[in-house]
Every structure is written in structure tokens, then in C-alpha cells.
Amino acid sequence: MFDFTNSLPEDTLPATDPWTGFLPYNFVGGHNDEALIPVDDLTDCMSAVMAADGKRLAAYGLGDGPLGYLGLRQFLAGSLHNRAGMSVDADDILLVSGSLQALDLVNQTLLRAGDTVVTEASNYEGVYARFNRLDVSFVGVPTDSHGMRVDALEQVLSELKQKGTIPRYIYTIPTVQNPTGSVMPEDRRRGLLALAKAFDVPVFEDDCYADLTFDGKRPPALHALDEDGRVIYCGSFSKTVAPALRVGYLVARQDFLARAVSYKTDAGSGALEQLVLAEFCVRRFDSHVKNLSAHLAGKADLICTAIDKYFGASADYARPMGGIFIWVKLPSAVDTTRLAEVAGAQGVAINPGVEWSSASDASQHMRLCFGYPDAKTIDEGIKRLAEICKAEFGLPSQIANKTEV
Numbered sequence: 001m002f003d004f005t006n007s008l009p010e011d012t013l014p015a016t017d018p019w020t021g022f023l024p025y026n027f028v029g030g031h032n033d034e035a036l037i038p039v040d041d042l043t044d045c046m047s048a049v050m051a052a053d054g055k056r057l058a059a060y061g062l063g064d065g066p067l068g069y070l071g072l073r074q075f076l077a078g079s080l081h082n083r084a085g086m087s088v089d090a091d092d093i094l095l096v097s098g099s100l101q102a103l104d105l106v107n108q109t110l111l112r113a114g115d116t117v118v119t120e121a122s123n124y125e126g127v128y129a130r131f132n133r134l135d136v137s138f139v140g141v142p143t144d145s146h147g148m149r150v151d152a153l154e155q156v157l158s159e160l161k162q163k164g165t166i167p168r169y170i171y172t173i174p175t176v177q178n179p180t181g182s183v184m185p186e187d188r189r190r191g192l193l194a195l196a197k198a199f200d201v202p203v204f205e206d207d208c209y210a211d212l213t214f215d216g217k218r219p220p221a222l223h224a225l226d227e228d229g230r231v232i233y234c235g236s237f238s239k240t241v242a243p244a245l246r247v248g249y250l251v252a253r254q255d256f257l258a259r260a261v262s263y264k265t266d267a268g269s270g271a272l273e274q275l276v277l278a279e280f281c282v283r284r285f286d287s288h289v290k291n292l293s294a295h296l297a298g299k300a301d302l303i304c305t306a307i308d309k310y311f312g313a314s315a316d317y318a319r320p321m322g323g324i325f326i327w328v329k330l331p332s333a334v335d336t337t338r339l340a341e342v343a344g345a346q347g348v349a350i351n352p353g354v355e356w357s358s359a360s361d362a363s364q365h366m367r368l369c370f371g372y373p374d375a376k377t378i379d380e381g382i383k384r385l386a387e388i389c390k391a392e393f394g395l396p397s398q399i400a401n402k403t404e405v
Contacts, residue, residue, distance in 0.1 A: 029369060097270070175213065
């Protein structure tokens, strides 16, 4: 048997482990509730678009060019105006294979080895992995309950300037920040943009959870408040409709998109998905998102109740303002990397804090996703996690015996 290892470059990524399925108590990954996937509506939309436009699948990009299906881009232009206050047209939008491809395209366009990026001190693990892979340094800015602190951002930018370093961009998730679940208020957004202008740095706004605020309210996007075209914006249908559809969007000035699309070498993101989503969004997007957000708010309450019941005073957290995850801090005696290892061996999957944060207390944090598990699984899983934590670290000191559904 031929051995490929002799042909691999030294910097090849390690092989992934074989897929064995989700653990019984799965609190990781951006999955959503199976019961909330609009299967019947998507089926109807599929039939409608195949009857009306199925023959357009004969052409790459449906004949609408490299930016993607015009009908979906037109819907997005209107939706972003109504929901986020953004003034864009269809040609300012590039359809991509999920927000991760948007991130990759921006990175390929702007970053080279040795560059520096500024981001929240606690942020999406996939962003950190990409920076490390590209040999790009990132500087974490402390956050509070309202997201990235503007005073801390100014200090970071000033210190970098003194060193002769100009960040390639500021990456932020201002609405339902991942993993903290916070929402940045409008005055702070304006402060962030003022600093970006003063230090002449572009901003990359990742807004993939912004439609899932529990109260249905969201401040204007940074892109909407931007006065000089320095904000690059991305969003996704993965969290609002279905993760497996893999359709996202990148919004930027057309001169930037013309460069970014040069790196999109996949001959276009899934055209059938774009057709179906366009039809679905016109029919049902607003009502679907309202229902989904209300359902997720209820699940957030469920996991908060379970954490309080089984971890008690040993767990510190802020109830998320939207989305599908909660950021929990445990006492200093607990190492969540070790907890994740032991819990995983016993059927409970969690994200350890050090994978999601560069903060000094990252090892005490864990990220728990509540979008996918049902109510019974949430309660049983958090109880099991507390039992494992107590056995390994002696905390929490007391665990409730009753499991509620």
C-alpha cells in the first residue's frame, strides 16, 4: 500500500479523527434544533423553484455571475436594510458557502504571514485556528457585558502603533458575541468606528447570529454606521435556517468584492440552495426567525436553570442575549480543558475556554451550546457534567438529585 506520509509537506495539517457521531450529551457545535428546521416549507420551496427555474442549474452560478443568485442577493439587500439599517444593493453582496468561506476570502485578500489582527479576547475558535494556520498574530481586547471595550481597544491600537504595527483589520462579533452572548450598544459601536478611523484600520463585522436576539431588537450594524466604507460585513443562513445548507454572504464595497471573489475558486456556492433560500426567505424568513428566536430563548432559560440547579454558586455566567450558546466561568480549581477531556470520555461534549479565549482566566471557562439538545437532554447533560466536575475537581460541593424535564 502506497504511503502518502512521505509525500506530505512538513506543515501539513494533522489528520482528523474518524467521525463516530455526536456524544449523548452534545453541547458543542453551531447546530440547531431539529424540530425548528422548516422542512415542509423548504420542501414546498424546492418544488416551486425547480418548476420555475430548474433549468437554470445548467449554468454555473445560474447565469448570474460570480456574486451568486441575484434573487437571493436582492432579498438580502432589503432584509439588511430593514433589520440592520444597512444601505446596500445586490452588487455589494457576494454569496458564499457559509460565513467561514467569507472569513477565508477576507483573510486571503488582506492577510499574509506575519501580519497582526485585533479581535475580542474571547472569540470564535475557528477564527483563532485560521490566524494560527496563516501565521498571523492576533491581539485580544478585553470585553465586558456590552462586548469589546472601546477604552481597551484604544490602548491596544496605541501600543501597536508605538511598535510600528498597523493591524490588517479589527475583527468583531458585535451582536450576540461568540462565545459571550453579549450585544454591543450603538454608542460603543460608534466609538469603535471612530477609533478605526483614527488609526486607519478596516473593520470586519461578523454578524451571523444577529437575527437571533431574544427580544427581537438589535442595534444598527457597524456597516450601517460606517461613513467611509471601511467595514466588511458577513452573515449566514446557517443559524437562522439550517446549518447544513452552507450559504452565507459577504457585504463590502464593490472594489473589495472584486478582489475577494478572485480567491473564490469553487465555481460558485450551491446554486440550488440559493434558489430555495430565496423562495423561502420571501415567504417565511421574518416569521420563521421570530419563532426560532422565541424557542431558543426558552432553551436559554432551560440551560440557565440547569446550571443554577446543578452547579449552584460554583458557576458564574451572564444569560446570553441571543444565539445558541452560553459562556460559563467555574472556580480557579477547575481546568475546563481537563474537564472537557474527562466529560467527553463519559458522553458529555463541551468546549473548553482556552480554545475560545486568550484571556488570563480562559482555563476556567467553558462554552455550552444549547441549540441542538432537547429539554430533557439539557437537564440530564448539565447534571452529568456537574457530577463529573465534582468527581474530578471537588466542585460543585452539592448537586441536586432531582432531574426535571
